[in-house]
Amino acid sequence: MGSSDFVIRAMAPADLALAIEWAAGEGWNPGLDDAEAFLTADPGGFLIGELGGEPAGGISVVAYGQAFGFLGLYIIRPEFRGRGYGIKLWQAGMKRLAGRNVGLDGVAAQQANYRRSGFQYAYANARFEGVGGGSAPGGTIELADVPFERVSACDARHFGVPREAFLRTWIKRPGGRALGVVEEKHLRGYGVIRPCRVGHKIGPLFADTPEVAERLFTGLAASVPGDPLFLDVPRSNGAAVALAERHGMAPVFETARMYTGGDPGLPVECVYGVTTFELG
Structure with a gap:
């Protein structure tokens, strides 16, 4: 044929x-x-x-x-x-x-091919692997207890555009969990963990500060004791890399985030975990 x-x-x-x-x-x-x-x-x-x-x-x-x-x-x-x-x-x-x-988010080895198709390099993402467990901290709430419009607004700030239909489904993953941190009636960050073919993966993990990210990560990791745990981190966010390393995680591979129209200027310093390499 x-x-x-x-x-x-x-x-x-x-x-x-x-x-x-x-x-x-x-x-x-x-x-x-x-x-x-x-x-x-x-x-x-x-x-x-x-x-x-x-x-x-x-x-x-x-x-x-x-x-x-x-x-x-x-x-x-x-x-x-x-x-x-x-x-x-x-x-x-x-x-x-x-x-x-x-x-x-393409494998680094294909960067040259993507450039030929008009994509421009923005930054690297690294997948970190570790093990779940530990004690759940205070200061987090179930994301289902936060009005959806607040969750959607928080997500759009970090992702760059609204994705409400996707988000309504994503934050209710079977076998998963979604947590938020609310301070002074403001959603300061949220995270989702879901079961994967191997272990569990956290994504997204969006947080206004490293302390909020720490609470969310620890709460999610505590829900899967002893299970392989994965987190996809923008390398340019030093606090996110430090969070993964502090919890004994190690990088297992990298991708290149690239765009055809240039870097849209996302607040990468607040992205501690990418939602998914397949959909952004």
Whole structure:
């Protein structure tokens, strides 16, 4: 079969579940129930490429309004690589996000390829691995007890744009937990932990100060004693790196955060944990 037989269409839920299995096979360690939240973010934002009806690869190109989009889950199955299908899928995805500033978290080895596609380096993210446990601190509350509009406003400040539909699903992950810190009626930060193929992952972890981040991290980690624990940290946030190291975590790999329209100026100093490398 040739490239003319390669058909690209929007993913159905079963297709996305398959793409997440591919991601697990690549060692990306996705969450156990990510598919529901991912599709909620943008139901048409996931594309699959098929060759003669057989799934060959996929990409996520989630649109957040008319100004921003995020690219991820870009995988071509090994047996279909080197035949031009990947670039066709890439081009279809980028066409869907045309006119937006597009972000991605790509493996460092692919930076040169992303630059050729118009992406500019912003900063590095590092995935830290440790072990859950410890004592839960005071000063945190269940995020469900915070009015959703406050959670959404806090999230938008740190993510850059609103993502309410996604957020409503994400903060209620099956088997997970979401905590917030409220001071003087203001939400100073929040964090979510969810079960993954291996252990648990915290993301996002947004906090106004290192002390708030410490409380949130400790509270979430205490809920999974003895379990492998992962946190994706912007390297440029020294306080976030210090938090991970203080809790005995070590970096296991890095990604490059890149944008087509330049760094949007997110308050990275308040980002102690990225939500997910797939969706931003």
